[in-house]
Amino acid sequence: MTIIPLTAPIAPSAPYGATLDLLVLPCAGASATMYLRWRRMLPPWVRVVPIELPGRGARCNEPCVRHFDALVTRLCDENAASLRGNFVLLGHSMGALLAYGMALRQRALSRPMPQLLVVSASAAPTCRSPERYASRHDDATLIADLRKQGGTPDEVFAHSDMLRMTLDTLAADYDVCASFPPRETQALALPIHAFGGRHDSIALHDIEQWYHETRGRFSVDWFDGGHFFIREREAEVLAALLQVLSPLAKGVGDAAIAFA
Template identity: 30%
Template sequence: MKETVGVDDTWIRRFHLGSRQEPAETADAAEASVSLICFPHAGGAAGFYLPVARVAPPGVEVLAVQYPGRQDRRAEKCVDDVEELADRIAEALRPGTGRPMALFGHSMGALVAFEVARRLEGQGTVPVGLFASGRRAPSVHRDDRMHLRPDESLLAELRGLGGTAARVLGDDEFMRAVLPMVRSDYRAVETYRHRPGPKLSCPITALSGADDPKARPGDVRVWREHTEAEFEMRLFPGGHFYLVDHVEEIVGVIGDRIASALTGAGRGPETGS
């Protein structure tokens, strides 16, 4: 999963799905017209987006960010600052900005994607869209301090949110081994403070689970204030990891919005699903 096209493959991964998925269900890198860059949640890794790659429409190549401190980068020090992560990822993406690019992030990944979008636009590259999933708007602050709590509290938080295979959540030894990485990610999110600046020029689509305690609809709707372009909000049944059960629907929304952006078509209003 490490070869990429036009980007730094230390940070950005491309999925090789094999002949069963090619070419009908995923785009060949050389033929793709748009790159969809996916940003993982706190504690997550690039492989979380394999299901997205499997159902991506023709013309969309799914790439996933691999943060330091996990999987094949586990020997590297974690980055516990969203701004620094965004700086380094934007630099890694710079060689690939010749092709249209959309950004999708879930939870922590939505914040990182937003900050990367700000940097790309500052360099003259406007993404075709930002898809923010399972995260309140960057300007909505809560004084969360989960990264300062004891291990047991952090483990309980992870188990309460779900999103990880039951066998992994039940493996106490493994969970404790990855806690330093998870704690670092939580520190990055919880110490983040939105800096005032120009609104994005790209459209924003905010996606969320209707029962997500981390992304209440009123807080998600504030994403509207972060773009000069079109905004749409979509709610799906489920909690924080609603997207695990709605991958095809979500990818359908992303594909439609990308197509609309590339053809200059308009977008619809806020809707629930």
């Protein structure tokens, strides 16, 4: 859950012959750089499209957006060119909630919908407790959360400027999570696939409840590890991801599955 500043925006990878766009959203306190390794680890038919949030990475000079609906609206508008064609939305933790919100907004505006929604390390909308984020803004609490969840390099805690930037971003993202509005909405007409860590503090039941959010197929993969199993078990996660992406890749067929 750390920020890696960049000097230039993250451009989507554009391998020759890509037939599927994978739009990826980061977890709270993080930058879309958390997915950069995937570009060289995934096969050429997947184009990785990192969705950077304001206030971090290449956008570190922009103010953070602290309200869920405002952030979703902005992300959909900024990435409208990528939210079309053969695309998938994937997010980890808070990123999963944002991906879900983007799918809802696309539907509300009659815009193109993703072929698949992949939600990683995130409780289903019906199982969330926004109030748990409302009073977690003091530095001691934020640092304790970072250490408990793991995934933050030790050097972040050792450098005051880097730690300050991380804590400020995390606090803003907690506001985003706290402002996620309870809503009664029709389930999405697209498949949802969930990733969960067996040793994460998020209950397995709460992840499985994502099945309520789809009128299509729901599936889930479990991995050994905590909240950041996505890093701890990266090769396994990507192999599982390819299994659900390959049926969506146009013109790839058996070659996609063979790669995994």
